[in-house]
Amino acid sequence: MQTLKKYFPYLTEKQENIFDKLPSLYKEWNEKINVISRKDIDFLLERHILHSLGIAQVLSFQPKAKVLDIGTGGGFPGIPLAILFPETSFVLVDSIGKKIKVVQEVAEALSLTNVTAMHSRAEEIDDHFDFIVSRAVTQMPTFINWTKNKFLKKNMHSLKNGILYLKGGDLTEELKEFPKAKIYPLSNFFEEDFFETKKVVYLEN
């Protein structure tokens, strides 16, 4: 996990050990329940772990913050972020029960006490969060209109809150109706070719 240490030099030994366990843990679970495409499983570090941590290059979550990962699948971006921010609470939700089972098992195996895995359609959640994170769930306008007013805390005064979405490609058209959305190319943070077209979209509330 030298790559992780290169980009996140402040990782503790404990965090490094947890990240080290992820590839074999996911490989094992993926043989039983397919949560990561077969072509990606050997590239877990770059395509899933580092990609998820792109969000951390844009924003550091406060210890007391509550973060919702909508459509987490096998736990991305929520699991890598929960390892990086052990004092922040993460709720990882997916409508497919077997995917959430993998998230639950991975979180337990790694003793991630800051992760709650929830089998639900996001629409059915009745709670508020400081941040929403997500990757590959739906088009940005649909996602923003669907989640912003429903899940984000209001009256945050000076504290930041908002949506952080991992996206690829040209977003000009997609984000036309959200002029305040900031786009952070991941190639600014990571030098691997994989990140050439990938971005974090941050819409502060």
Ligand SMILES: C[S@@+](CC[C@H](N)C(=O)[O-])C[C@H]1O[C@@H](n2cnc3c(N)ncnc32)[C@H](O)[C@@H]1O
């Ligand atoms: C393409 S997968 C992405 C999974 C993960 N975020 C990742 O990037 O690896 C989209 C996921 O969103 C979930 N999903 C779609 N609509 C949802 C909803 N309304 N509520 C909860 N989960 C949803 C699907 O079940 C699926 O697991």
